[in-house]
Amino acid sequence: MMHSKETTADQEAAPGWCHWHDGPSGTALLIDVIGEDSGPAFSRYACKPCREQRGLQPEGAQP
Secondary structure, eight states: OOOTTOOOOHHOSSEEEETTTTTTEEOOEEEEEEOOSSSEEEEEEEOOOHHHHHTOOOOOTTT
């Protein structure tokens, strides 16, 4: 069931890992990629509650 605040991106998020609460998540979305220019890239994902609590924006949605 989709809640009114959920977006299509939230529904389509693959189960994964939230790097903010350091645990599994079914709503994790890519937040940022670290180290692209200086070595191997490391992607960080956040679940919906962590994104809402911390004001995190998914990659590509950031201004």
